[in-house]
Amino acid sequence: MYKVVVTNDDGIHALGIHKLVRSLAGLAEVIVVAPDTERSAEGHRITVREGLTVQKVDFHGMDHVQAWAVNGTPADCVKMALNVICKERPDVVISGINAGLNIGKDVYYSGTVSAAREAVIYEVPAIAVSYENHFHKHDFGDVEKMVRPIWEEINIHDIPRDVMININIPHIPADQVKGTVVTGLDIHHYRDRIDEKQGKTGVTEYWLEREYGKTTIIENNDYHMVRNGYIALTPIHIDSTDHAFLAQMETWSVIKKNGRTDSPTEGNQ
Secondary structure (H helix, E strand, O other): OEEEEEEOOOOOOOHHHHHHHHHOOOOEEEEEEEEOOOOOOOOOOOOOOOOOOEEEEOOOOOOOOEEEEEOOOHHHHHHHHHHHHOOOOOOEEEEEEEEOOOOHHHHHOOHHHHHHHHHHHOOOOEEEEEEOOOOOOOOOOOHHHHHHHHHHHHOOOOOOOOEEEEEEEOOOOHHHOOEEEEOOOOOOOEEEEEEEEEOOOOOEEEEEEEEEOOOOOOOOOHHHHHHOOEEEEEEEEOOOOOHHHHHHHOOOOOOOOOOOOOOOOHHHO
């Protein structure tokens, strides 16, 4: 039985995290460390100008589950879990289940994904899980049944410490899911739209909205696969260096040639 830290961005009392813990029953030893209130779309913000508190709470009457609420962001929760609460290093951190998808460029804004990313920074494998029920936040359908086979796989296979897996699940019955696929991110599936509105005090307000429908660039990406009834798994590496372009940049005239600091050979000492 492997050890799992469970967190989220919808808050420790959210239905999604309850579903996630239930889906791990009998497979893992679970410790829940999650925000005391909703922290959606917080990105990878951390708390540095005030103190954090950690309070042990009852988790839906599950006596076998230890749970703590943190007055901070999802990334803060992972820091507290790994540095304060856990006596032993967990095998994996799982963040979710988020009410609403986190696909494409959402991975840069999502509190759910940032919690998983924070774990990878600590060299702990991590998974972020999101469900396509943004407009039906109290309906998680068959999500427990859908993710259970994935947790069974995690018990068998090792995830690299510098990789997190972003999982997105369509809001359809389990028997209608066409399968589980590994695919890339589509960061072009929507565009930002700024709506100008008159505020209550007469001051103009600008509201961020989205426009969907733009032709995707990457075929069979996460957005495309979820829309077509598949569960999409995307491995995301913590090192965002573009090594191919780095090699091209080394040909620029401004770049110092042979500038790497290699250890001196014996003859050059």
